[in-house]
Amino acid sequence: xxxxxxxxxxxxxxxxxxxxxxxxxxxxxxxxxxxxxxxxxxxxxxxxxxxxxxxxxxxxxxxxxxxxxxxxxxxxxxxxxxxxxxxxxxxxxxxxxxxxxxxxxxxxxxxxxxxxxxxxxxxxxxxxxxxxxxxxxxx
Numbered sequence: 818x819x820x821x822x823x824x825x826x827x828x829x830x831x832x833x834x835x836x837x838x839x840x841x842x843x844x845x846x847x848x849x850x851x852x853x854x855x856x857x858x859x860x861x862x863x864x865x866x867x868x869x870x871x872x873x874x875x876x877x878x879x880x881x882x883x884x885x886x887x888x889x890x891x892x893x894x895x896x897x898x899x900x901x902x903x904x905x906x907x908x909x910x911x912x913x914x915x916x917x918x919x920x921x922x923x924x925x926x927x928x929x930x931x932x933x934x935x936x937x938x939x940x941x942x943x944x945x946x947x948x949x950x951x952x953x954x955x956x
Contacts, residue, residue, distance in 0.1 A: 819895040820855035822865045825945060826873070826880060827903045827922075831953050834922055834942070835873065837915035844933035848920070850941070851912075855898070865900045873910045873917060880904050883952055885944060888937065897937075901945050903953050922946075 826835040836848045853868040855861060862884065866877045880902035888897040910917050926932050927939030945952065 818889075820861065820864070820898065821852060821895060822855060822861065822868060822898045822900060823850040823852035823941070824865055824869050824882065825850050825885075825899070825901045825941060826869065826875060827901075827953070828919060829904050829907055831903050831949065832922060833919040835875075835910060835917065836920045837872070837912070837917050839933060840915050847933040848931055848938075849915075849933040850938060851915075851917075852897075861898045862900070865898065872912045872914055874912065875904070875908065875910060879906065879908055885941070885948070899941055901952060 827833065828835075835851065837851050839845050839847055839849050851869060851872045852865070853872065855864040859867075862882065865882050869875050869880075869882070870877075882900040882902040885899045885901045887899065890896065922942070924931075925939070926942045927936050929935060932938045
C-alpha cells in the first residue's frame with residue numbers, strides 16, 4: 818500500500834494556513850495542503866518533515882508536526898497521513914513545485930471549486946479547529 822502525507826502548517830499566530838496552488842493534475846489550479854509521497858522504508862513523520870522542507874523550505878527547527886489523522890483508500894491501495902504544525906518563528910517560505918501562499922482560516926475549505934481533495938481539506942481543517950487549543954497551546 819502506497820503512503821502519502823499532507824501537512825497543514827500555520828503561521829506563528831495560527832491565523833494563517835500555508836496552502837499551495839497546484840500546477841499539475843490531479844487538481845491542477847486548485848488549492849491544496851503541501852505534502853507528498855512516503856518513500857519505501859521511510860517512517861511517516863520523517864517523510865512529512867522531508868516533504869515540508871522540499872516543498873516550502875520549512876525545516877524541523879521551524880515547527881513541530883503532530884500526527885492528526887489518516888485516510889485509507891482500500892480500492893486505490895493507498896493511505897494518507899495528515900500532520901499539523903505551527904511555525905515557531907516568522908520565515909519566508911519558498912518552493913518550486915507549486916505556488917505557495919498564506920490563506921486565512923475562515924475560508925470554506927469544503928468548496929471543491931477552490932480546494933483539492935473532495936472535501937478532505939475542509940474535514941481536516943474542522944478537526945484542527947476542534948483541537949487547536951491542545952495542538953497549539955504554549956507550554
